[in-house]
Amino acid sequence: MPSVDPSTDATEEGPHILLAFLQSQSQNALTRLYQKPSSCLSLFRLMRPLERQLIMNLLWLESPIPVSMMASWITREGRKAYNDALATLASLHVVPKSTSKLALNPTFKTSLRHAITGGDVSGSFGAPVGSDRQYPAPSVEALDAYALERWETILHYMVSSGTGQHPTRPSQEVLFLLQRSGLMTNMHGGALQITSSGFQFLLHTPHAQLWELLLQYLHMVEERQMDLVEVSSFLLMLSTMELGREYSTESLSTTQLAMLADLRNYGLIWQRNPSSNQFSPSRLATTLTSCAPPLPILNKAGIGSQTQGFIVLETNYRLYAYTDNPLQIAVLNLFVTLKSRFPNLVIGAITRESVKKALANGITAEQIISYLTTHAHPQMRKNNPLLPVTVQDQIRLWELEKNRLKSEEGYLYTAFASQADYEYVLNYAKQLDVVLWENPSRRCFFGSLDGHANIRGFIERRTAGNV
Structure with missing residues (x-):
């Protein structure tokens, strides 16, 4: 076995938001979750590279190995990253909290082996509908358009709250979840208003936004008298399904059947009608544990485009956004002074006043810079550094200017x-x-x-x- 240098693999980021949530669950609950091969494979995908490597080193061993043997494969520089990875796996009860022997949880090991080799996985990855279906399955393009419409309805409602605009209102269940997660709050008169956390939420990636809402959904499971393990396993099963295929609901539990209505509201599930015994996962669902983007960028013909960058930023703080998407324009308006708008182009500038307005709403300088970097036009990506350094520094200075004074009652x-x-x-x-x-x-x-x-x-x- 070659030596392992974790310092080349481990990242500075903590565990995935779902893994951090599962670390607080009991060993019995996790063991039940690990009985599903799809759950084990999905959790394996969410782990950091070093944690995955440790699992693969132990997966095919028939007996425990001494901790000292595993430690001998680790370089001195990677010792801390190795210990952190081992602690994460132990908190998930994937490996025992032992100081002498190392071995995978038997249930986790058996299920992950089945997931990798394709053995005894009946029903774990869903039950695809056969060729004798009454209606043809929806196309990938139709599923993408459906998911994008549902998801942007939620975000556009958030960003437009309090502006006097009247966008399409999401379902009552979605609005309740937005309140419970602290992204929106109930103002006088019953109207919902976006909060500081909500403004920050809008600048996150779609993947991070989706998991933030799903995590709040998991926190609400007990008060809704639903089984947390069944809810978690169904979400993880969706992430292993094939985009563009229809699946039967016959093998789903009562809890999972009740989830279909909720997941339709978020755009994760498509059904021909609420009483249908078939469903299709959208790209939002199939990429839950993937690094692939959960949403396509649709052009006017409704076809997915691979180019997600649309922002050009100049050293004079002028910004050009090649988009006609109302949601993207509304998000830019959070920290950009918009000056002109054309059919497929918006022109604006990053000013002291626009950044101060964003800071007052709880958005940080780093979030603004991160958003500009993530959505930079392909032409901008040829630059090194990608964003003008002068603009980055000035945004941070405006934030420091705001933080010079601290108010206290x-x-x-x-x-x-x-x-x-x-x-x-x-x-x-x-x-x-x-x-x-x-x-x-x-x-x-x-x-x-x-x-x-x-x-x-x-x-x-x-x-x-x-x-």
């Missing part, structure tokens, strides 16, 4: 009768650790909101002669 204490009174009360406030600012020459200081009751009581007692 509290009370200003002044007009003390004597220097002795001032120092006596000030020392008492310092003992409570509630002094935010002081000016001895003017005999005043500013205390936090939490400490006001104690300081006021102290002053009243001193005035009454009890101190």
